[in-house]
Amino acid sequence: MTHSSLPLKLPIGLQNFDGIRQDDYLYVDKTQIIHDLVTTGRYHFLARPRRFGKSLMLSVIKHLYRGDRELFKGLWIESRWDWAKTRPVLHLSLNDIGFKTLGLEAALLSELQLQSSQWGIQLQEEGIARQFRELLRKLAHQQGSVVVLIDEYDKPLTDYLDDIAQAQANQQLLKAFYSILKDSSVHIEFLMMTGVSKFSQVSIFSDLNHLKDITQHPRYVALTGYTQQEVELYFGERIAELAQQSKRSVEAQLALIREWYNGYSWGQDVKLYNPFSLMSYLDTGQFNNYWFSTGTPTFLLKLMRQKWLYEVDEVEVDELAFAAYDLTDLQVYPVLFQTGYLTIKQQNEFNVYRLGYPNREVKESMLRYLIAEIQHTEASIGTPMVLQLRQAFYQNDMDSLIRIINSIFRNIPSQIFIAEAESYYHSLIYLVFFYLGQYAESEVNTNNGRLDCVVKTDTHIYVIEFKLNKSAEAALQQIRDKGYAEKYLMDARQKVLLGVNFSSTDKAVKDWDTDFII
Known part of the structure; x- marks a missing residue:
């Protein structure tokens, strides 16, 4: 030395x-x-x-x-x-x-x-x-x-x-x-x-x-990985330099680094950084996908397809999910947790755990691969489509929105298209919406039932219901009858009710309709 x-x-x-x-x-x-x-x-x-x-x-x-x-x-x-x-x-x-x-x-x-x-x-x-x-x-x-x-x-x-x-x-x-x-x-x-x-x-x-x-022992949660205190102590000078280069305050730079690479938890209040991702970022100064790209989870995507589980963020499991598991009966949530794609977000007194994506790096990367997995395309193909979809929401351009949705389904090979599975349509659209970077929720609980999807922008709240081989009016009427938009009435943003009806025969949106609440 x-x-x-x-x-x-x-x-x-x-x-x-x-x-x-x-x-x-x-x-x-x-x-x-x-x-x-x-x-x-x-x-x-x-x-x-x-x-x-x-x-x-x-x-x-x-x-x-x-x-x-x-x-x-x-x-x-x-x-x-x-x-x-x-x-x-x-x-x-x-x-x-x-x-x-x-x-x-x-x-x-x-x-x-x-x-x-x-x-x-x-x-x-x-x-x-x-x-x-x-x-x-x-x-x-x-x-x-x-x-x-x-x-x-x-x-x-x-x-x-x-x-x-x-x-x-x-x-x-x-x-x-x-x-x-x-x-x-x-x-x-x-x-x-x-x-x-x-x-x-x-x-x-x-x-x-x-x-x-x-x-998950409280004394050893930080045996590997970096705590926030360790990051600021050992990498503070580098972070300050990157903040200066980016014309941000050190606090703002730290907040961005936390958003991208912090968030791993094993049941305690301590949130940890992935060392490989953090140091790769500090080396390049670029917020990118580092950890995820070193090991694309091909098997996990296959398992999720077999179990038909694509919406894995903010799910609840009991403590048995952390027990040793059998090779012949692998379960999606425990495997995603143990491999680092999900982490513990919350634990209650009954030992029920809420799991979610640890940070932006994992979330964005996983969603990109999940979209590609459902579409049966390369992960990189979906990015321009997502940008177009984001623009459509921001401009409240429903015609473009539906056109983009149809293009998504047109990319799916006919031999693997699942004609009668409403959850298939729902999962793919939800994943794409969620990847927008908007605040998107799937199957939102309301007083009168479960709403399919909500997407929020700075100016609008989109309350969305999907139907398969029915009608857009039926979807829209369900939103009205169930009062799905009522929980958002105090929000100043304009509420857009959107009913979408898919045709399994046409492999596309057959009809759609909107209503507005000011």
Whole structure:
């Protein structure tokens, strides 16, 4: 580590603590919370979305137990750790073992051989489970009780969610492999496992009954990710420079950064930033989609299509949604939450959770892909259409609005067009409206029922009802009869009642009608 007046470099995508510290990259000091973690329990599991700092956190723990004091110079833990007490560290990252090319069993065997050779240990048993047990036993006998760090424990599962047969085969191998951890507990000083999801039937949650899941533990919510305080402390100078370049106040710049990249929550009041997105923005100075673009959720979109669930913002789930789930029965909301596309917005005293998009980056990106998924087009195609639709709403141009809606449905291939599903029409139009950046709501509760959709602009409130193979007048009459617009009467904006009737035969809007409330 050198000492320079130049600002430390941003460690975008870097996961090795030693490289970050030795090559003058910035490190947000998490050693106080890590100290709490390693001194208050022996077996821990943490689930966080990809690119959220899990691998770096494990790298810190590895160098802590190795006694690499020089890497911790100036950090909170430097004067609070017994550096004379070192432990052998077995660090396995299932993301890096090459299971896609070798196959999981061969990849694990190769990794065990590599790890054992680093300690001068000869493995004589056969099979991944027996060799893992042998390595732990011999390493503990040779060096003392072992620190076991397993990163991306579920990678061989999450990479094959679109191939359930292969995922299940990998699941059985992992079950045998991880079951050794229970039998070898006498040799283990400390165990930390990380992943994206909690899967049942891989033995770690059933067999390791003393494994502590800290995913939603109040003390460890900020173990990875950045808090608002950390962002302002460690990146304040960069943010001030960007504010000056953009001719904004620092407060306004911080507000924009929060809107784009903050918002991740695991049930506490603390809202976290995705480190990868935040640092990518600070590097370029451009508000863009960074995290989402590194891993397009193809499988998730497929799952949402299978379950016919596209409107996933502001949904309610109970605490069972956060339990370990089965590969053969994946549910949309828990998967979206665990993979980081939804986050906890609110929790009540009955442990009912409201989930929603964490921030603008995820929301805009997800909606773009959802629109493309329903239309069966490329995600980039929808952007000009959305801009045209936005202009139509702002200009209160209903003719253009209907013309654009018809163009959306004309783009859908006939062979996949769902002729009689009213929810299909409703979901696609709602997603497009929501992507406008307007305040759009779907299936709004009123005193007399549920209104299909509301879109708000600076000057108008559009109260919209959709019908399929009926009539626009029937849709409009339902708005009047149910009094759907009454909840907006005190609002000064003009209220536009819009009834839209789709024809499944024509694959288009057959007729539409409007009424106005001043």
